[in-house]
Amino acid sequence: MALIVQKYGGSSMATVERIQEVARRVLARQGEGHDLVVVVSAMKGETDRLIGLTKEITDLPNLREYDSMVSTGEQVATALLAIALEALGGKAHSLLAFQIPIRSDSGFKDARITGIETARMRKLLREGRVVVVAGFQGLDPRGCITTLGRGGSDTTAVAVAAALRADLCEIYSDVDGVYTADPNLVPEARRLDRVGYEEVLELASLGAKVVQIRAVEMAMKHRVPVMFRRAFQGGVGTVMSKGDKEMEKIVVAGVAYDQNECKITVARVPDRPGVAAALFQPLAEANIAVDMIIQNVSEKGFTDLTFTVRREDLSRARRLTEAAARKLGAAKVETDDQIAKVSIVGMGMRTHAGVAAKMFQALSAAGINIQMISTSEIKVSCVIDQKYTELAVRELHRAFELDKKPAAAGKPRARAKK
Amino acid sequence: MALIVQKYGGSSMATVERIQEVARRVLARQGEGHDLVVVVSAMKGETDRLIGLTKEITDLPNLREYDSMVSTGEQVATALLAIALEALGGKAHSLLAFQIPIRSDSGFKDARITGIETARMRKLLREGRVVVVAGFQGLDPRGCITTLGRGGSDTTAVAVAAALRADLCEIYSDVDGVYTADPNLVPEARRLDRVGYEEVLELASLGAKVVQIRAVEMAMKHRVPVMFRRAFQGGVGTVMSKGDKEMEKIVVAGVAYDQNECKITVARVPDRPGVAAALFQPLAEANIAVDMIIQNVSEKGFTDLTFTVRREDLSRARRLTEAAARKLGAAKVETDDQIAKVSIVGMGMRTHAGVAAKMFQALSAAGINIQMISTSEIKVSCVIDQKYTELAVRELHRAFELDKKPAAAGKPRARAKK
Numbered sequence: 001m002a003l004i005v006q007k008y009g010g011s012s013m014a015t016v017e018r019i020q021e022v023a024r025r026v027l028a029r030q031g032e033g034h035d036l037v038v039v040v041s042a043m044k045g046e047t048d049r050l051i052g053l054t055k056e057i058t059d060l061p062n063l064r065e066y067d068s069m070v071s072t073g074e075q076v077a078t079a080l081l082a083i084a085l086e087a088l089g090g091k092a093h094s095l096l097a098f099q100i101p102i103r104s105d106s107g108f109k110d111a112r113i114t115g116i117e118t119a120r121m122r123k124l125l126r127e128g129r130v131v132v133v134a135g136f137q138g139l140d141p142r143g144c145i146t147t148l149g150r151g152g153s154d155t156t157a158v159a160v161a162a163a164l165r166a167d168l169c170e171i172y173s174d175v176d177g178v179y180t181a182d183p184n185l186v187p188e189a190r191r192l193d194r195v196g197y198e199e200v201l202e203l204a205s206l207g208a209k210v211v212q213i214r215a216v217e218m219a220m221k222h223r224v225p226v227m228f229r230r231a232f233q234g235g236v237g238t239v240m241s242k243g244d245k246e247m248e249k250i251v252v253a254g255v256a257y258d259q260n261e262c263k264i265t266v267a268r269v270p271d272r273p274g275v276a277a278a279l280f281q282p283l284a285e286a287n288i289a290v291d292m293i294i295q296n297v298s299e300k301g302f303t304d305l306t307f308t309v310r311r312e313d314l315s316r317a318r319r320l321t322e323a324a325a326r327k328l329g330a331a332k333v334e335t336d337d338q339i340a341k342v343s344i345v346g347m348g349m350r351t352h353a354g355v356a357a358k359m360f361q362a363l364s365a366a367g368i369n370i371q372m373i374s375t376s377e378i379k380v381s382c383v384i385d386q387k388y389t390e391l392a393v394r395e396l397h398r399a400f401e402l403d404k405k406p407a408a409a410g411k412p413r414a415r416a417k418k
Numbered sequence: 419m420a421l422i423v424q425k426y427g428g429s430s431m432a433t434v435e436r437i438q439e440v441a442r443r444v445l446a447r448q449g450e451g452h453d454l455v456v457v458v459s460a461m462k463g464e465t466d467r468l469i470g471l472t473k474e475i476t477d478l479p480n481l482r483e484y485d486s487m488v489s490t491g492e493q494v495a496t497a498l499l500a501i502a503l504e505a506l507g508g509k510a511h512s513l514l515a516f517q518i519p520i521r522s523d524s525g526f527k528d529a530r531i532t533g534i535e536t537a538r539m540r541k542l543l544r545e546g547r548v549v550v551v552a553g554f555q556g557l558d559p560r561g562c563i564t565t566l567g568r569g570g571s572d573t574t575a576v577a578v579a580a581a582l583r584a585d586l587c588e589i590y591s592d593v594d595g596v597y598t599a600d601p602n603l604v605p606e607a608r609r610l611d612r613v614g615y616e617e618v619l620e621l622a623s624l625g626a627k628v629v630q631i632r633a634v635e636m637a638m639k640h641r642v643p644v645m646f647r648r649a650f651q652g653g654v655g656t657v658m659s660k661g662d663k664e665m666e667k668i669v670v671a672g673v674a675y676d677q678n679e680c681k682i683t684v685a686r687v688p689d690r691p692g693v694a695a696a697l698f699q700p701l702a703e704a705n706i707a708v709d710m711i712i713q714n715v716s717e718k719g720f721t722d723l724t725f726t727v728r729r730e731d732l733s734r735a736r737r738l739t740e741a742a743a744r745k746l747g748a749a750k751v752e753t754d755d756q757i758a759k760v761s762i763v764g765m766g767m768r769t770h771a772g773v774a775a776k777m778f779q780a781l782s783a784a785g786i787n788i789q790m791i792s793t794s795e796i797k798v799s800c801v802i803d804q805k806y807t808e809l810a811v812r813e814l815h816r817a818f819e820l821d822k823k824p825a826a827a828g829k830p831r832a833r834a835k836k
Binding site for chain 1: 434437438468471472474475476478479480482483484486487489490493494496497498500501502504505510511512514516517561562563
């Protein structure tokens, strides 16, 4: 008998019929003799509906109130699944973050889980109940409701699995695993059977919509094995676990893209110590994540600074940056929301040189100009004009032959060599 | 400087524009130098939308889960009002039941408030904030969310006013006070300037949609003065307070009707001690309120029992009654949801005879058959065929001349005499 934490995303919970189908599958899994904790997202579209209501009032809502509101999507979904489970003769009990509690910091809209109590969940499991947990939400030290950022339900699921020392965390969505690229863009994209935490971490942070990045960090830290599966279908998925030797033979595991970032350029900033701090401190204080940062010298004594932020943070980031730029005496602030970031990811890059060069060559051959470059141990990212996203992803998938099963272990593929 | 608790109902919160208008009015009132606590209902239609979702799954949902779900309507409205207040430059902070907490028993779907902590509200008021409180919800001893029954936000408002020893509780809705009858049905209906707790208690319990009955009980118990006003308009409303001498000169204060009850008849029950207990105990345990009860002898050794329950409880009540009736050996159980209850209410009835007779006569003259009768110190109710509701209310309003201002104090009107 295993303790399994399942997570169902918004599209699995899109309608009452689907929720009833989820309930049937949960009870079937429980019937196999397992203890079940089920973490759910809001019904598809609900979170956007709620955000739309706040946008009618202001683009800059009080974030404490915003979180209290958008967290209701999961509250509704959680209760509906519990009702469906009981209507089918099962025993269920829903728990919201404040009832468990799932504690978080006060970083509203993007809070981090700081701890999860397990006593109440364990008691309900001992009573033979399916415990239905609201994803996406936390409780801050002052008793305010927080949310964990888009896709935060994945984090909830992995964190709950870690806290309960669950045997497995199953993440159900509308894709059946981790692919070498977005199958909507690249028909030849191939599902990976196994993938390392680090690879998924990069793929997720680069826009592949498999799972929230924090969920992967959490899984990696606590060594929670996670299986990504398609809801409402049998079949294998992708198992994410600690990278093993065999995996490391694959040079590039996948191509990812992200159209959800915007570029901000601060032009002609007087080049003196403290400029970067003065620009980025206000953004950090406003809890705005900055991704890529590039600094060029434009002319003697002046510098240009370019960085990217999430699309939803653009208006706040622009306002804060303009204020900081004025104080610094910068010439102007420009923004560009027509960009995309394409990336290649693979643990094999650690030991294989020339991968970045091959990427630049492939983009160049397709006539795509590179605006920004960023690298890490296991990925290379390029910012390009958004309209070339699809072309870039396909060309990279082809250049690295990702449609083909990797060569046998111990035999690095020729194309990965310098 | 006064401490004022305001309550805005669902139609005042129907759209984002109205919520913004509520915010402006709240800040204007605060600007007069008052401390403001604002209790809100869910946006109009939202609670019904949520209930509709559960009905797609089952007519008999787990009530703990049901409450957790429907309470989200107020959670959303509360946060939106706080966001609107802050967007207008005000200082606001929303509080849900669990955050205050507003404690209740575990009578899910119809819970009773057992206590309200005031420390957190007082702290926020001292900070100059408008405290926005979610109506309709409570927290039971095990930490589960409860709801207080339809219209429960009124109860929340009065209970919060009582706990804070507020100077005034203002209940805003789409009517400007308490009327002698439903103005939609009776164009001559007149707004009462003042009304006693007991009268409103009867009017509300008889279906006049002024305010939830428990809110009146709570106001009466704690002597909270309540003003009923129309939202978004100036003008006077109706003040509800302890009945004074002048008020008692009015024999009949108003005519009410209720189309939300259904009749259940248990035919040919063996007439022996314990029959009523065996029938009504299961209903009580299921938290189903039984209103009128009539017992007739049908033939020797047998009895017929008829009672009314709220429409939303009918399917549960029927199931429980049928089970009990089988055990008792009753002939059959019949239900009728095409009934209405019309009532006349007035504190003056205590001292004026003949009021009931006059009511029966008026209904009879209109050709309306009376199915059940129930009386109390200050009201008489008759159950009739639902299709005659409008006719009955109009005829009663006319018979008791409720469109006319009452005669001067000390001069009982002739028509009230026997």
